[in-house]
Amino acid sequence: MIATTGWPLADGARSRGLAWGARRSGPDRFGAEPPALVRPARTLDHGVTCMDSPFIPPVPPTPDQPLSPMRRLGMLLRRRSIMATFPRAAYEDLIYQRRQFGWLTVFVNDPAAVHHVFVTNAANYERPVLARRLLRPLSGDGLLLAEDTDWRNQRRILAPAFTPENVSLTLPHFAAAGEALANDLGAGRVNLLARIRDAALDAACRALFSLPSDTDGTYRRMSALVREYFVHAGWIALWDMLARRESDYVWLQKERSDFKRRWFAEIDGIVADRRRQPSVGGARDLLDLLMQARAADGTPALSDKEISDQVATMMAAGFETTHAMFWTAYLLACDKAVQDEVRAEVLAAPPAQVRTLARLRAWPALRRVLMEALRLYPPFPVTARVARQDDVVGGVRIKAGTLVMLSPWIIHRHHRFWDQPDAFIPSRWIGREDRPGEHYIPFGVGPRVCIGAAFATSQVMLVVATLLARYRVELDDPRPVLPTLRNATVPAIEPWFRLSLLDEAPGEDRGSTAIPPAKAA
Numbered sequence: 024m025i026a027t028t029g030w031p032l033a034d035g036a037r038s039r040g041l042a043w044g045a046r047r048s049g050p051d052r053f054g055a056e057p058p059a060l061v062r063p064a065r066t067l068d069h070g071v072t073c074m075d076s077p078f079i080p081p082v083p084p085t086p087d088q089p090l091s092p093m094r095r096l097g098m099l100l101r102r103r104s105i106m107a108t109f110p111r112a113a114y115e116d117l118i119y120q121r122r123q124f125g126w127l128t129v130f131v132n133d134p135a136a137v138h139h140v141f142v143t144n145a146a147n148y149e150r151p152v153l154a155r156r157l158l159r160p161l162s163g164d165g166l167l168l169a170e171d172t173d174w175r176n177q178r179r180i181l182a183p184a185f186t187p188e189n190v191s192l193t194l195p196h197f198a199a200a201g202e203a204l205a206n207d208l209g210a211g212r213v214n215l216l217a218r219i220r221d222a223a224l225d226a227a228c229r230a231l232f233s234l235p236s237d238t239d240g241t242y243r244r245m246s247a248l249v250r251e252y253f254v255h256a257g258w259i260a261l262w263d264m265l266a267r268r269e270s271d272y273v274w275l276q277k278e279r280s281d282f283k284r285r286w287f288a289e290i291d292g293i294v295a296d297r298r299r300q301p302s303v304g305g306a307r308d309l310l311d312l313l314m315q316a317r318a319a320d321g322t323p324a325l326s327d328k329e330i331s332d333q334v335a336t337m338m339a340a341g342f343e344t345t346h347a348m349f350w351t352a353y354l355l356a357c358d359k360a361v362q363d364e365v366r367a368e369v370l371a372a373p374p375a376q377v378r379t380l381a382r383l384r385a386w387p388a389l390r391r392v393l394m395e396a397l398r399l400y401p402p403f404p405v406t407a408r409v410a411r412q413d414d415v416v417g418g419v420r421i422k423a424g425t426l427v428m429l430s431p432w433i434i435h436r437h438h439r440f441w442d443q444p445d446a447f448i449p450s451r452w453i454g455r456e457d458r459p460g461e462h463y464i465p466f467g468v469g470p471r472v473c474i475g476a477a478f479a480t481s482q483v484m485l486v487v488a489t490l491l492a493r494y495r496v497e498l499d500d501p502r503p504v505l506p507t508l509r510n511a512t513v514p515a516i517e518p519w520f521r522l523s524l525l526d527e528a529p530g531e532d533r534g535s536t537a538i539p540p541a542k543a544a
C-alpha cells in the first residue's frame with residue numbers, strides 16, 4: 024500500500040499518492056476541511072445507498088476567484104490544464120460567464136439553456152473556427168466537422184452502420200484486442216496507459232478494417248502519428264486564438280498540413296487495399312458497412328475520398344476511447360472492493376461469451392464503473408459552439424460570435440446536480456444505468472450526440488473485462504494522477520501500475536517492464 028503525501032504537482036497543487044482503496048484526506052477541492060474519513064452509508068436523493076468513504080481522485084486545484092484573462096491565456100499557452108482555469112463559481116452557477124479580452128464566453132450548465140443551444144435552437148450554432156483548425160487535419164471533411172445540410176446527409180448515410188446489430192458485429196474484434204492486450208502484458212510493473220493506447224488502436228483497427236495483427240506496422244505508424252499530433256501539431260497556438268477563419272495564418276500550420284498528408288496517406292492506403300480485395304459475403308467491419316452504404320437510387324452513397332474522411336473521423340473520435348479505458352482501469356485500481364465486484368461478474372460471464380450488445384448487460388457493475396469514469400473524466404471536457412445570430416441563453420443576451428460552452432467536466436462535477444461530485448461512487452448508478460439523466464452528458468446532447476457511443480462503451484467494457492479476468496490491477500506510483508486536457512481528458516503523467524495474475528498474491532513481483540513510462544502525456 025502506498026500513501027505518500029506532498030508530491031509537487033504540475034499545477035502547483037499538492038496531493039496524495041493513492042493505491043488500493045486509498046481514501047480521501049486533506050482539504051477538498053474548495054479548501055474546506057474534509058469530512059470524517061469513514062462515513063456511514065447513507066441514502067442519496069434518488070434513493071440509492073452510497074458506499075462508505077468513497078475514493079476521491081485528485082484534481083487540479085480550483086481557484087476561489089476567476090483568474091484574470093492574462094493568467095488564463097498564460098496557463099493555456101504553457102499547456103497547463105484548462106480544468107485549473109475553472110473557478111468555484113463555474114461549479115455552482117447555472118450560467119457561468121467570463122470574458123477574454125472583450126470576448127464573452129458563456130458556459131451553460133442549466134439543462135434548459137443546454138437544451139436551447141444544442142437542441143431547439145441548434146441551427147443557430149456552429150463549431151468554432153478554433154475547433155475546426157485543430158480537428159480538420161485529423162478528421163478531414165467527415166461527420167464531426169460537417170455543418171447544416173452536408174451534416175444531415177452524412178449523418179443519414181452513417182446511422183445504419185451504428186445500429187445495435189452492426190455494433191454487435193464489432194464485439195469479437197474488441198474481445199480479440201482485449202485478449203491480445205492481456206497476453207502481451209504479463210504480471211509485473213507496467214505503464215498501462217501506453218499499453219491501453221496500443222490496445223485501443225488495435226481494437227479500432229480491427230473493428231474498422233479487420234486488421235487482425237500489425238504485420239505491416241500500420242497501426243504502430245498510426246499510433247505514433249496520432250500521439251505526435253496531440254503533443255505537437257494539435258496543440259492550441261496563439262495564432263489559433265487570433266484566427267477568424269480556418270484558413271487564416273495558414274503558413275503557420277505547416278506541421279498540421281504535414282501531419283494531415285501522412286495521416287490520410289495511411290487511411291487512403293487501407294481503403295485502396297479493400298477496394299482491391301473486397302470482402303466476400305456480408306460486412307465484416309465498419310469499412311465494409313461504409314462501402315456498402317447506398318443512396319436512394321441504389322448507387323454508392325460515399326466516394327472513396329468521403330469514405331477516407333469518415334474513417335479518419337472514426338479513428339480520431341475513437342481515440343477518446345483510449346482515455347475512457349485508461350480512467351476506468353485507474354479507478355478500478357484505486358478501489359479494490361469495486362474491482363473485486365466487477366471481476367466476480369466478469370468471471371461469471373467471461374468475455375468470450377459476450378457476442379451481442381444485449382450480453383453486455385451481464386456486467387452491470389462494470390457498466391456503472393464506466394459510467395462513473397466517463398462522469399469524472401469525460402473525454403471531451405468541453406464542447407464549444409459559436410452563435411451565428413444574437414440569442415438569449417439562460418436569460419443572458421448574447422451577440423452573434425459569442426462562444427457558448429457545454430462542459431461535461433463542469434456539469435459532471437456541479438455542486439447543484441451531484442452528491443459528492445468529485446467522489447468515485449459507481450453505486451450511484453444502480454437502477455439508473457439506462458436513464459442517467461440530463462446532467463450526464465459524456466456523449467454530448469441533441470442531434471449531434473456521439474454516433475459511436477455504443478461502439479465506444481462496448482469496446483471499453485470488453486477490453487477492461489478481459490484485463491480483469493486475467494489480472495489484479497493496482498496503482499504502483501506515488502505521484503497523483505491528475506487529469507489534464509490534450510484534445511481529450513488525459514492523465515498528466517503516465518503512472519505505473521502493478522499487475523498480478525489472479526492465482527498470485529496481490530503485488531507479487533514477477534519483474535517489471537523494461538521500458539519506463541514516458542514523461543507527461
Ligand code: HEM
Nearest residue numbers: 167337340341343344347402406466467471473474475479
Ligand atoms: C468514450 C468515447 C467517446 C466519447 C466520450 C465521445 C464523445 C463525443 C461527444 C461529446 C460528441 C459530440 C461533440 C459535439 O457536440 O461537439 C461526439 C461526437 C462524435 N463522435 Fe464520439 N465519443 C467517443 C467515441 C467515439 C467513437 C468510438 C466514434 C466512432 C466510431 C465516435 C464518433 C463520433 C462522431 C462521428 C461524432 C460527430 C457526430 C455528429 O456531429 O453528428 N465517437 N463524441
